[in-house]
Amino acid sequence: MTVGHVIVVAGILFTIGMMGVLARRNILVVLLSVELMLNATALAFCGFSRLVGNFDGQIMVFFIIAVAAAEVAVGLAMVIALFRLRLTVNVDRVDLLKG
Amino acid sequence: MAVFLGWLTLLAPLGAAVALTISPSLRNSSRGPKVAIASVLVSFFTALIFLIGGESIEYISRWSWMDLSTSDGDGLLIELGILVDPLSKMMLLVVGGVGSAIFIYALGYMKGDKSIGRFYAKFALFVFSMLGIVFATNFLMIFIFWELVGASSYLLIGYYYEKPSACEAAKKAFLTNRVADFGFLLGILMIYDLAGSFDFEAIEAAVVGNNLTSTNPAQLAFASFLIFLGAAGKSAQIPFHVWLPDAMEGPTPVSALMHAATMVAAGVYMVIRVFFCFGGVGSIDWGWAPEVIANTGAVTAFLAATIAMVQRDIKKVLAYSTLSQLGYMVMALGVGAYGVAMFHLTTHAFFKGLLFLCAGSVIHGCHHEQDMFQMGGLRKKMPTTFWTFTVGMLALTGIPPLAGFFSKDLVLDALHVRHFGGLQFVATVTAGLTALYMGRSWFLTFFGKYRGHAEVHESPKVMTFPLIYLAICSVLIGAVGYFGGFQEYMGDRAGRDIGVLHINASLAITSVFVALVGYGIAYLFFVKKPELADRAKARFSFVHRLLDNRYYIDDFYLWLVGSVQQSAAQFCRFIEERIVVRGMVGGTVAGTRFAADRTRRLQTGRVVFYAYLFLAGVTLAVCAMVLA
Numbered sequence: 001m002t003v004g005h006v007i008v009v010a011g012i013l014f015t016i017g018m019m020g021v022l023a024r025r026n027i028l029v030v031l032l033s034v035e036l037m038l039n040a041t042a043l044a045f046c047g048f049s050r051l052v053g054n055f056d057g058q059i060m061v062f063f064i065i066a067v068a069a070a071e072v073a074v075g076l077a078m079v080i081a082l083f084r085l086r087l088t089v090n091v092d093r094v095d096l097l098k099g
Numbered sequence: 100m101a102v103f104l105g106w107l108t109l110l111a112p113l114g115a116a117v118a119l120t121i122s123p124s125l126r127n128s129s130r131g132p133k134v135a136i137a138s139v140l141v142s143f144f145t146a147l148i149f150l151i152g153g154e155s156i157e158y159i160s161r162w163s164w165m166d167l168s169t170s171d172g173d174g175l176l177i178e179l180g181i182l183v184d185p186l187s188k189m190m191l192l193v194v195g196g197v198g199s200a201i202f203i204y205a206l207g208y209m210k211g212d213k214s215i216g217r218f219y220a221k222f223a224l225f226v227f228s229m230l231g232i233v234f235a236t237n238f239l240m241i242f243i244f245w246e247l248v249g250a251s252s253y254l255l256i257g258y259y260y261e262k263p264s265a266c267e268a269a270k271k272a273f274l275t276n277r278v279a280d281f282g283f284l285l286g287i288l289m290i291y292d293l294a295g296s297f298d299f300e301a302i303e304a305a306v307v308g309n310n311l312t313s314t315n316p317a318q319l320a321f322a323s324f325l326i327f328l329g330a331a332g333k334s335a336q337i338p339f340h341v342w343l344p345d346a347m348e349g350p351t352p353v354s355a356l357m358h359a360a361t362m363v364a365a366g367v368y369m370v371i372r373v374f375f376c377f378g379g380v381g382s383i384d385w386g387w388a389p390e391v392i393a394n395t396g397a398v399t400a401f402l403a404a405t406i407a408m409v410q411r412d413i414k415k416v417l418a419y420s421t422l423s424q425l426g427y428m429v430m431a432l433g434v435g436a437y438g439v440a441m442f443h444l445t446t447h448a449f450f451k452g453l454l455f456l457c458a459g460s461v462i463h464g465c466h467h468e469q470d471m472f473q474m475g476g477l478r479k480k481m482p483t484t485f486w487t488f489t490v491g492m493l494a495l496t497g498i499p500p501l502a503g504f505f506s507k508d509l510v511l512d513a514l515h516v517r518h519f520g521g522l523q524f525v526a527t528v529t530a531g532l533t534a535l536y537m538g539r540s541w542f543l544t545f546f547g548k549y550r551g552h553a554e555v556h557e558s559p560k561v562m563t564f565p566l567i568y569l570a571i572c573s574v575l576i577g578a579v580g581y582f583g584g585f586q587e588y589m590g591d592r593a594g595r596d597i598g599v600l601h602i603n604a605s606l607a608i609t610s611v612f613v614a615l616v617g618y619g620i621a622y623l624f625f626v627k628k629p630e631l632a633d634r635a636k637a638r639f640s641f642v643h644r645l646l647d648n649r650y651y652i653d654d655f656y657l658w659l660v661g662s663v664q665q666s667a668a669q670f671c672r673f674i675e676e677r678i679v680v681r682g683m684v685g686g687t688v689a690g691t692r693f694a695a696d697r698t699r700r701l702q703t704g705r706v707v708f709y710a711y712l713f714l715a716g717v718t719l720a721v722c723a724m725v726l727a
Contacts, residue, residue, distance in 0.1 A: 022710055030706075091706045098704030 006047030013040035027082070027089045031075050038068045101149075101156045105181035108145040108191070109234055111138040112227035119220035126216030135219035136202045139226055143195030149188045157184050159236055159300065180236030182299070185588050186441065190233045190368050193445055196572070197360040197452040198226055200565035204456050205352035207562035208463055218258060218350070225251040225353075229361035232368065237297040238287045241369060245283065245329065248362055249276040255357070256349040268345035275342040279332020286325025290376060293322060303375040306383060320386025323376045326369075327392055334366025334425045337399045341653055343422060347414045351459030354414060358421040359452030367428045367444050371437045379437060379596055393433025397522045400426025402650060404532035408539065409646040412469045413458045416540045420495065421451055423529060427510045430522055436513035436597040438589035443510055445585075446502035446577050450494035453569035457488035460562055461544060466553040471540055476549040481557045485545050487566040492541055494573040496534040496614045502577030504611070505602065509581075511610060512603045530610045534617025542625040 013036060020033025042061045049057030083089055115138035119126050125134065149156050161180040168174035202222065209215050228251050231244030250273070257269030291297055293312055294305040305311055313319070330336075335343040343363070347354055357363060370377065370392075377392070378385040403422035410416045424447050431440035462469055464481050478485045494501035497508065507530065514523040549555065557563070586599045624632040636643050648654065 018714070022707060022714070025707075094706070095704035098702055 010044040111141040112223040116224040131216040135223040146192040182236040204565040255353040265348040268348040272342035283329025289322040316386035320388040323388040330366035355455035359448040396429030407536040434517040438586035439509040443506035446506040450573040453491040460484040460558040471543040473551040475547040478545040483563040487570040490570040505577035505581040531613035531617040534614040538621025
């Protein structure tokens, strides 16, 4: 198993997450997809850490996990607030900021 | 002590004006005018003290008003000051001597006027402005007081503010002066650029020491020409003369003060004061400016005298006569005869002040009738006015040994010495015209039958006393000045200065003869055979129309403002409204609105769309990085 394999897997994961963000309309699924993209990046960091031979990349992964946890907490709180306000979780129907 | 006296003289009329303005009880009481009169008498007595003191009282006192200069002496220093030298002493005597008489006279003339306090407040302010010019030590100070004279003349000409014609005349005087003053200001700045200072002493030193930044005669001539423009505005030289006849709308004491001691004298005085800008000292060539000045004076003297011949209003005759006499002074300035110009200014102040006060007395006696054709035969009814008017008239027309004879003949002599043959001829002819129009108004007013309807009476003592005082001065001052060494007292300057002149017998005889011929014609036309005047009027109707319409100069200005300036303004308005406002400002608005309308569609408010844009942006950035 080389670094190349790891990067390819990370790329596939990232693309799946990105497609989820762009294609799905349910805001919960969009948030899940964002998590997927974050984890793909974390995986890529691990791979590169192994390639370079030090632990800098792996330390970065800890940061990503911490930030992701915080982001999920805030994000879910906003989703709940939004649902209470609009009674929907469809992102396409939340467009009050249009010009 | 003398320094204190100088400042007191300058500030006393200001104090009187301020006190009368801010204190209603003083303004409405009978003490008000007396305060103003006292403040002017101060300058009369100061002038006497200064003149008696001679050379021991000559000083420059400077007070730094605004110091904007740096420690190494660069930059602007604005000073006010008191300059006492023979010239300012003599001018102070004119302002104080003639001014006091007019102030006392106005007590009688303005009696019963409901706002006499306001009148005296403005009157004192006017004298204060004039004294500022007299005492000025630098160009900035003279300019400040120059404008103050303009402003206070505006107030006085428009004194009868309920009369529309008076308001118009006041505006006309102020605006005409402003146009000329703009030239003056430019001239001051040019001199500052050349000499690096506003101070008269410093500029004179720079001129004498050849320390100007440029010696190009064309540039210097232009600078002194611009300075002269200011003088031409105040001294009402062509083409700025139009305001002066209209200024007759003010009360007669105002006309007297304005025409004799202040305002119109200010222009001539200023040129004499800054004679160093006209080639009065040093060896610098000031180009064509002096010739232009001399010719302006000659044209003004002649044209004004011809217009005076057809005026019906007794004050307007005198107004045009003032213009004409100022023309003489300016001619003298043009040929470098500064002492002579000052001499004529001094004598003229006394006899023209006298004539105006006589005219005021006549108007007062005839119950505010000013048309000479509604007068006549007043000799018997107003003896004092008649005799003093006669003295003033003889002095003005240069009959020896009265004042005008000496000063006018010295002007002629100056033109003769400097070989200005043409100007000398014009000046001599003008002397004849002077006698003609003065004789005309004399005969029309005081001889023949009374043609008016009002009950005529002699004026009260408070008015006739100043007349007698000024008449005595008009008799004596010429001979006293000429034999007493007036010209030597003014100082002999180097450069273009002509030095001390003497009466030239042949010139004097010629001019007196011409004046007598003028009187003869006036007698023939207006006493002996009045029908001759009407025949001449019919025969030369074109000339009469031309003179009656003042050579159409006023109409020309009206056309200039009404048509030319108006169309230029319309054009500017078109540019402003159509192109600037509607085109540029409106175009920016429409363009912004159009662009905003198109770009706001991008703002969908949908998260997914933003995500797509974000992806597209990242893709572009990555591509750019890879390609770079």
